[in-house]
Each structure stands twice: as structure tokens, then as C-alpha cells.
Amino acid sequence: MAKRTGADQLNKETRTRLYATRRTLSLEVQREVGLRINVPVYFKDPLIAKTNPGDVVDKTFDVPWEPGLTNGPTSARFAVVDYDSSTGKLEQPAVWDADAGRFLGPGGVDLNSTRGRGLTQFRQASVWATVQYTLDFFEGGRGLGRRIEWGFDGNRLLLVPTAGYGENAYYDRTSKSLQFYWFMSDGGRVNTCESSDIVNHEFGHAVLDGLRPYYFESILTETGAFHEFIGDLTALLMAFRNNEFRKIIVKQSKGDLADATILASLAEQFGKAVTDQPYLRTALNKMKMSHARDANSHTMSQVLTGAVFDVMIALLDLRKARALDRKEAQPSRRGRTLAQLFWDTIDHMQMCAIQPLDLLPPCDVTFRDYALAVLRGEKITNPVDPDGFRPAIFEAFLKREILTEEDRVVLDPSPVFTRLDLAVFHSIDEISASRGSAYRFLDDNRRELLIPPTADLTVADIARARKLTTEGRQQSDQIVLQYIWKEEIALSGAQFGKFDGERTAMLCGGTIVLDQNGNLIHWARKPGTEVLGTDDLRKAERTDGLARRSRFLEDLVGRIKLGMIGDTQFSPLGVLARAIPPYEASRREGLLTFGMAPHFSLNHDDDQEVGGRQWQISS
Numbered sequence: 004m005a006k007r008t009g010a011d012q013l014n015k016e017t018r019t020r021l022y023a024t025r026r027t028l029s030l031e032v033q034r035e036v037g038l039r040i041n042v043p044v045y046f047k048d049p050l051i052a053k054t055n056p057g058d059v060v061d062k063t064f065d066v067p068w069e070p071g072l073t074n075g076p077t078s079a080r081f082a083v084v085d086y087d088s089s090t091g092k093l094e095q096p097a098v099w100d101a102d103a104g105r106f107l108g109p110g111g112v113d114l115n116s117t118r119g120r121g122l123t124q125f126r127q128a129s130v131w132a133t134v135q136y137t138l139d140f141f142e143g144g145r146g147l148g149r150r151i152e153w154g155f156d157g158n159r160l161l162l163v164p165t166a167g168y169g170e171n172a173y174y175d176r177t178s179k180s181l182q183f184y185w186f187m188s189d190g191g192r193v194n195t196c197e198s199s200d201i202v203n204h205e206f207g208h209a210v211l212d213g214l215r216p217y218y219f220e221s222i223l224t225e226t227g228a229f230h231e232f233i234g235d236l237t238a239l240l241m242a243f244r245n246n247e248f249r250k251i252i253v254k255q256s257k258g259d260l261a262d263a264t265i266l267a268s269l270a271e272q273f274g275k276a277v278t279d280q281p282y283l284r285t286a287l288n289k290m291k292m293s294h295a296r297d298a299n300s301h302t303m304s305q306v307l308t309g310a311v312f313d314v315m316i317a318l319l320d321l322r323k324a325r326a327l328d329r330k331e332a333q334p335s336r337r338g339r340t341l342a343q344l345f346w347d348t349i350d351h352m353q354m355c356a357i358q359p360l361d362l363l364p365p366c367d368v369t370f371r372d373y374a375l376a377v378l379r380g381e382k383i384t385n386p387v388d389p390d391g392f393r394p395a396i397f398e399a400f401l402k403r404e405i406l407t408e409e410d411r412v413v414l415d416p417s418p419v420f421t422r423l424d425l426a427v428f429h430s431i432d433e434i435s436a437s438r439g440s441a442y443r444f445l446d447d448n449r450r451e452l453l454i455p456p457t458a459d460l461t462v463a464d465i466a467r468a469r470k471l472t473t474e475g476r477q478q479s480d481q482i483v484l485q486y487i488w489k490e491e492i493a494l495s496g497a498q499f500g501k502f503d504g505e506r507t508a509m510l511c512g513g514t515i516v517l518d519q520n521g522n523l524i525h526w527a528r529k530p531g532t533e534v535l536g537t538d539d540l541r542k543a544e545r546t547d548g549l550a551r552r553s554r555f556l557e558d559l560v561g562r563i564k565l566g567m568i569g570d571t572q573f574s575p576l577g578v579l580a581r582a583i584p585p586y587e588a589s590r591r592e593g594l595l596t597f598g599m600a601p602h603f604s605l606n607h608d609d610d611q612e613v614g615g616r617q618w619q620i621s622s
Contacts, residue, residue, distance in 0.1 A: 130196040221510075485512070
């Protein structure tokens with residue numbers, strides 16, 4: 004056994020006291036005192052590891068230590084259950100050695116050793132460490148700055164690293180789990196749980212489902228595509244955070260991210276084994292919204308993934324140009340190397356892409372909603388914008404046809420914060436105290452907040468976030484309030500097939516974000532069709548609501564015509580049937596509810612196909 008360090012010798016009581024203040028400590032200090040533990044994971048995935056000799060295992064991969072860590076691995080938010088449904092075998096869990104500060108295989112085998120990497124316990128520790136690390140980023144100040152709840156009852160997400168035989172991996176809300184499968188290819192056994200890209204992609208679905216659970220109750224392709232985008236974005240951003248991997252990217256691309264194929268590619272090993280392509284999807288694409296109008300959610304998601312990659316390239320180019328404008332031939336001569344400029348850009352991009360998730364509406368999100376939230380978030384953290392970041396971000400979304408020239412007004416000078424015109428004042432502490440208090444605030448100000456007087460209003464979530472700026476400064480606290488109501492719709496006509504004569508509902512609502520002084524940071528709405536008044540604002544709100552209703556019915560009829568809506572599928576293990584439609588119908592409180600099901604499609608070429616191979620990569 005390796006020689007114990009000073010951090011190893013800290014007793015649990017001392018480490019626990021330090022743990023309570025961990026957010027105030029740098030990563031280096033956390034490592035020194037044992038608040039970060041090293042866990043063996045492959046360098047991106049086994050295929051990438053093989054092509055980078057000496058980097059088979061990421062030796063610098065550290066995850067947060069917790070006082071309650073135990074066998075499994077099991078932590079506060081995750082529990083590994085390694086059950087293979089194809090063999091009926093429940094594997095022994097990885098054993099937590101508190102004295103050594105690491106997980107071990109049976110008989111005390113070191114999982115960092117060559118022998119250890121062949122054990123199932125290596126996969127258990129790897130998949131746990133990957134999501135533990137990613138959740139820490141999402142909840143940190145450079146991410147959302149708050150705890151994230153799951154989209155199901157309970158606080159532990161189950162991780163199933165060897166769920167069964169098949170070309171598959173997915174997040175399943177019903178079984179509260181991430182399921183990862185294995186299969187055989189010409190290159191041998193492929194374990195999807197060993198690819199950090201795949202693990203982070205599926206975990207991105209779980210994170211978004213926790214933040215915006217009503218997105219699952221949508222039949223809009225664009226909302227499904229946004230879910231896919233968040234999965235891909237999570238995989239990309241977590242790859243960017245790897246110091247050694249960034250060194251490879253800088254060396255290979257020489258600062259030109261448009262050539263950084265290795266960085267933009269997702270799931271190298273899985274893609275080559277299943278589709279004989281170098282990747283499943285990539286950020287390096289030229290797709291626009293006009294190319295994807297009739298595409299499936301996986302294909303459409305590439306438009307937004309590509310746009311965000313364009314933003315990253317633009318931000319790096321602006322930083323390099325700034326260095327040259329100061330008459331320095333090389334960026335390194337003014338104290339920032341190309342690698343450092345790259346990290347500055349990555350750090351900026353991570354905050355720019357993740358923090359605006361709190362500004363999104365609670366239902367039926369579109370790519371335009373996200374683009375406007377990104378621009379709004381950038382204005383909040385960088386109101387003066389001396390480097391011209393916001394116009395560059397706007398142009399990236401404009402080029403992809405996500406925004407239009409009419410949206411350019413968001414670049415006009417305007418106050419960063421405004422005040423809501425309310426009928427009844429509520430203090431911000433009162434609003435954020437509970438969902439009941441938030442509801443009273445909404446109910447007392449229905450007319451001013453454009454909420455129908457008779458709508459049965461639900462507070463979907465109320466949270467307080469403490470985010471950082473790119474310079475590490477504390478932003479104003481953000482109080483994020485999501486609210487929902489349902490507008491009933493009668494389905495009448497043969498075009499609705501077996502649902503003719505039933506009643507369903509269109510989700511409406513909004514997200515209001517306030518600072519600790521009650522100033523309005525952002526307000527994103529999804530209106531209904533009820534007449535709220537005769538002034539221009541309320542007329543425009545109803546016009547938008549009527550357009551939403553028309554699109555909802557049009558999409559619903561299209562899904563029904565193609566046979567894409569079926570009954571809810573359920574299995575305690577989350578293992579889905581051979582043929583499953585991409586949308587589900589269920590009945591709740593006398594109303595039909597439509598929503599996304601785990602969507603299976605191997606090559607993602609035809610959204611109209613239902614069923615097919617039993618085990619295929621899912622959303």
C-alpha cells in the first residue's frame with residue numbers, strides 16, 4: 004500500500020469540520036486536507052485512452068469527499084447498484100477504505116492497478132466518480148450556485164453500470180436511475196459506463212429533469228432536442244475541465260478550436276463500435292434551424308450544440324485578438340499563454356452556458372428561449388462588455404437561425420435591472436421562504452404578472468442561488484420562482500384518432516428571477532389563450548398563447564398520425580420493451596397527459612420510425 008500522506012492521517016472528526024467550510028477552500032487546499040479523493044476513471048473513454056499512451060487512466064481526477072461515503076460507492080446523492088439484467092447477477096460493490104481514502108475491489112485490489120481496471124468494481128467507482136464530479140460543478144458558484152433536486156421523489160440517483168447486454172444507455176425517471184449497458188464489438192467488450200461522454204450525457208438529462216421537470220410533459224421536438232443538447236453540452240463542458248485533455252487540444256489545434264475534432268466528438272468508442280463512425284454527434288457541424296425543422300430531436304439538437312461551440316470559438320478569437328491589438332506578437336508575452344487564454348475561454352463558456360438554465364421558462368422550452376437567456380446572463384455578469392462578447396454571442400445564434408434580426412434589440416443599451424409593477428408588495432425573504440409564500444405573491448399580483456384570475460396555479464419550484472462571475476466575484480443572490488398552470492383543450496375530430504373526444508391540457512407559466520433587493524433579473528413566460536385585458540402587452544400575450552395552442556395541436560396531430568404516441572411503459576429496473584414509441588400518453592385527474600418517453604434511435608436518421616432493434620442508444 005502507498006505511503007500515507009498528511010491528508011490521510013487526518014482523523015474523520017477533523018476532516019468533517021473542514022468539510023463544513025469546503026466551499027471557501029481552493030481545490031489545492033481541499034486535496035491537501037483530504038476533501039478531494041482520487042478515483043480511477045478512463046481518460047475520456049477507453050478508445051481515447053489507447054490513442055494517448057501514458058494517459059490510460061486520468062490520474063488527476065479528483066472528486067469531493069463526504070463524511071457518509073460507503074460501499075457501492077454510495078454517497079449523499081448517488082448509489083451504485085450493479086445488477087446485470089441479462090445474467091441476473093448482482094455484482095459485489097466497491098469497498099470504501101476510509102483509512103486509505105479510496106475504493107477497493109474484492110480482496111483489497113487496488114482499482115488503479117492493471118488488474119483493478121478489469122474488475123466490475125472499477126466501472127462502479129468510475130461511473131460514480133464521473134457524476135459526483137459533474138454534480139459538484141453544476142452546484143458550485145461557477146455553475147448554478149445552489150443544490151439541485153431530482154425530477155423524482157428521493158435524493159439518491161441510482162447508477163446501474165452493467166444494466167444488461169445491449170447498445171444502450173439512458174436516464175429513467177421512473178426507476179430513478181441511470182442505466183448503462185454493455186455489448187460486444189470487433190474490438191472486444193464495450194462498457195458504455197466507461198465513457199465519460201456517455202455518462203455525462205445521460206446525467207445531463209437527469210440534471211435538467213430536476214431543474215425543469217415539466218419539460219418531460221412536452222411533445223415539441225424542440226423541447227426534446229433541448230434535452231439532448233444539455234446532455235451533449237454536459238459531456239463537452241466536463242471534457243473541457245480536464246487539464247491534461249485541454250493540453251492535448253491546444254497542442255493539436257494550435258488555438259484553432261474549429262480543428263479540435265477530438266474535443267467536439269462525443270462517445271468515440273461507442274460511436275465506432277455501433278455505427279462505424281468516429282462519433283455519435285459532434286459540435287463541429289454547420290446545421291441551421293432551417294435544416295432541422297423536420298428532423299428528430301437528436302439531429303435537431305446539433306444545431307444548438309454547434310451554436311454553443313461557435314460561441315466558444317468566437318470568445319477565444321476575441322481574447323486572442325485583444326492580445327494582438329495590444330501590439331504583442333504572441334499572447335504569452337503579455338502574461339497569458341495560449342493555453343491560459345483557452346482556459347479563460349472555457350471558464351467563461353461554462354458559466355455562460357450553465358448559469359442561464361435558471362432563466363428558462365418552466366415548460367416547452369425553445370432554442371430561442373435559451374439563446375436569449377444566455378445573452379441576458381452575460382449582460383448581468385458583464386454589463387459594460389468592453390470586449391464585445393455579447394454581439395459575438397448574438398451573431399453565433401443568428402448564424403444558426405436560432406435568433407432573428409428582430410431579436411437584435413436585446414443588444415440595445417438598457418438598465419440591467421428593473422422593478423416589477425406590482426399591486427401588492429411582498430418582501431423577497433417572504434417570497435423565497437416557501438412555496439406557499441411564493442404562491443401568495445403570485446396570487447396577489449395575478450393581473451400584473453399576466454396570470455389568468457381563475458387558473459389553478461402551481462409553484463413548480465422556488466430556489467435561492469449564489470453564483471459567481473468569471474472574475475470570481477459574488478453575484479447578487481438570485482431567487483428563482485417557477486410557476487405553472489394548465490389550460491384545458493378539448494380534442495375533437497378524427498385527426499385525433501383514439502383520443503377523439505378526450506380532454507388534455509397545454510402547460511402555461513413562467514419563471515421570475517429576482518435579486519435579493521427585489522429587482523427583476525429575468526422573466527420568461529409561456530402564455531395561455533385567456534383574455535387578460537385590452538392593452539398592447541396583454542393582447543400580445545394572448546396572441547403568443549394562441550400561437551402556442553395552434554402549434555401544440557398541430558404537433559399532437561402529427562405525432563398521432565405517425566403512431567408515435569403510446570401508453571406509458573414501466574419496468575422496476577427501467578429496462579424498456581423492444582418497441583417503444585417516442586411519446587407517451589397517460590391519464591391524470593381526468594385529463595390526458597402527453598410527454599416524452601425514453602427515445603430510442605441508433606443513427607437518429609428517422610424520427611418517424613417506431614420500434615426497431617431491442618437495444619439502441621437512447622436520449
